[in-house]
Amino acid sequence: MLVTALATLTALATAPGALGATLFGDDFEDGDTGGWSKSGGTWSVVSDGSAALRQSKLPSDLARVFAGSTAWTDYAVQTRVRPITLSGATSYVGLAARSTSSTTFDRLVLTGEGRAELQAVRSGAVSVLASVPLVVVPGSWYTLRIEESGGTVRGYVDGTAVGSGASQSGKGRIGLQTLGATASFDDVEAGDVSSPSPSPSPSPSTSRSPSPSASPSASPSPSATPGTGTLVVAANGADTNPGTLDRPLATIQKAVDLAQPGTVIAIRGGTYPLTANIQILKSGTADRPITMTAYGTERVVIDGESLPNTPAPVGGSIPRAQRGAIHMEAAHWRLVNLEIVNSPYALYCDGCDDNVFERLSTHDNYETGVQIQGASSGNLVLDLDSYGNRDPRKNGESADGLGIKEGSGTGNVVRGARLWNNSDDGFDAWEFLSPITIEDSVAYGNGYNRWSLPDYTGDGNGFKLGGGGDTDPPAAHVVRNSIAYGNSAGGFIDNANPGAITIDHSTAWHNVKTGFDASDAAATLTRNLSVGNGTAAVLGAAANGSGNSWDIGGTWNDAALVSTDSSTLTGPRRADGSIPPSDFLRPRNGADVGARL
Template identity: 65%
Template sequence: MTAHDGERVIIDGENMPHTPGAVGSSIPRAERGAVHIEGDHWRLAGLEIVNGPYGIFGLDASGNVFDRLVTRDNYESGLHLQGASSGNLIVDLDSHGNRDPRKNGESADGVAIKEGSGSGNVIRGARLWNNSDDGLDFWMFLGQVTVESSVAWGNGFNRWNLPDYTGDGNGFKLGGGDPDPAVGHAVRNSMAFDNAVHGFTDNGNPGRLVTDRSTAWRNGGTGFDYADSVSVLTRNLSVANRTQAAPGSSSSSGNSWDLGGTWTLASTDSGTITGPRAADGSIRSSSFLRPANGADVGARL
């Protein structure tokens, strides 16, 4: 399902049930999503999904491709996968401004792969910003997910004047649950900046996360919060966060906090990375948040 002949196509879910739902209410699974998928091998490309009770909701959905989509201003997460969901590819997604008045902001993420299991799910080239809860959330998902060359910023702030606001405000929330399952998600070459709380966090996941050459800048909490995991952290850059890193028992090598010293940045102008994408849908390259000394530390986007 794609746009015809390069046209801009908007799927608008406003006035569907639960837009918004009453405070404290739940949305029946069958009614979740302006686009609702319970199937395999769909390809959605070049569409804009807005104002839905979730933007895209996939349940027991495998082998799907979500390509160059925009999921914005929905009344729950922009793109949400749940249940037995494997082998999905999310590429060059923009997901922003999603909020959930019925839960006072604590549930609407840019991307949520939650409460399920499945292998081979990949997120590549995503931009996740200004969502009420987190940029990305892997709460209670039991299969390993890979994240590459993605960016999360400005998440967890009450931009909608929601009462009793409870948004978490992490850039990349890599697990968690009750009890916390041990899952080895992987993040590479990604950035988190200006989020309300942590840049990257294990969120209580005791597993072996792998995070390599990623950057946390100016987040309100810890840049890399891995205090509860036994992760592998390599060549990451953490600058101007409230706390730079909490590696706990994780293996930590070649990161800015291991190398020490003062880290200055080649550019703090986010205009290129947050502006229009390239013609092929990729994030435009810039020197944003690269070390001024040229060290091989942190993300390169």
């Protein structure tokens, strides 16, 4: 179990020095691990916003990679690290310096029990030189830095000192490490270190990855005041409390009101019934986003059953400000590992930029699970589960699993989503004018009247790729490595969008109508698989494609598939939030067509 302590990092007198002449640097943009030697784990370069080095083996004993020279003496080394999975209190991710062997080095780690520790390790024996509590939020980026000078080692997290102590040796290489954890590492730099700077400051991010989490500020004051540290919310708290672990706030809205760029709002497990929706109208910054997350692995349920419009009357409308248990008009937020139920929209984001919505579960709401609209750009929806959403007020025709619609803005990405059993569509991009990228996602069972709604009008498509209105605006949406199956209408449809849609390596299976419908789009379809649909594919005059199952010929039926058992795909997610891999709907003959999930 991931445990997060919630006292704050306190800056020590000595700030990190400036990085001088470069000894070593690797941003992994070349796509390889040249210059690194491995000891344990599974290491590879992956895309994590930008190219990054990922240790992906879990469960895993100590996994290490090393670089540089054993002759290096006084230097500083830093890296950005993104913990993805911390599997217990003893797990950690970290940075090493002055390594004379695979078991002897100085090390700075972020631990699964919620601490940053500076350690000296000699022949595997660990001495903790300094330690401070720190909320470690999986999925956030942190900058770790070690400075070695003479017989002293110093450690910093996001520019704030953890402490110092006696170095275990006078020279050695640099290293990256995990234990019982998976993580991405990026922007590794080693160089001479000059005199300490006059004050601490976070290292700038040079990556397109989600911004590093800012380190918390000094210890909280006796009463709740705005700040950039950690604010704790618990069902047994009080809004007059300072928002610490032992004296938490009671409401999420109070924490939102107090938050400033860099704040982490950590919500203890429990159900939080709302009588007014949570309004997020202030923004973080690119280098100091505001994070709202469940505390550790605790289950947080935000319940909007007592909000207005649950449901709205048939033919009624929901006032804009009342849309969403969480109503957002803000930028640079991270919402992580929250469950939102029984609300008039779960998450409604209008005019939102550069937010990350990660591992959310939005189900049984009275409108769309997650809706992003208006002038919204640069948002990432990662590992979303959105299901069972319906809209009695519109007889089922509006509640999607995920909608990015009625707006414009570049750079919106959906990755790892599962969208199922919603009354309308799984994914809907109706009247969104800018390209949206959808990857590694699945939509199934949408469009069926599971609630006995009268005069049912749910559409029932897996992925509805734009269109709508009288002019059917063009938008060049992109879908890769995704699956649509068992929907009451189509799998992947252009919905009269004439834009240059791209659909690549995706699978449509047992949808009632058309598997791939590009009747109007100037679409490019490559290496897609259509099996058991009402119609395999319909391509209009402006569409083109190659290598698809209907192009290469052969018999494509259920017997041509390795497995039609979806239980792994639809079962529990992996610890890092990803969809567990399986042979579901893979071609038995090994043909390079369709999705691999």
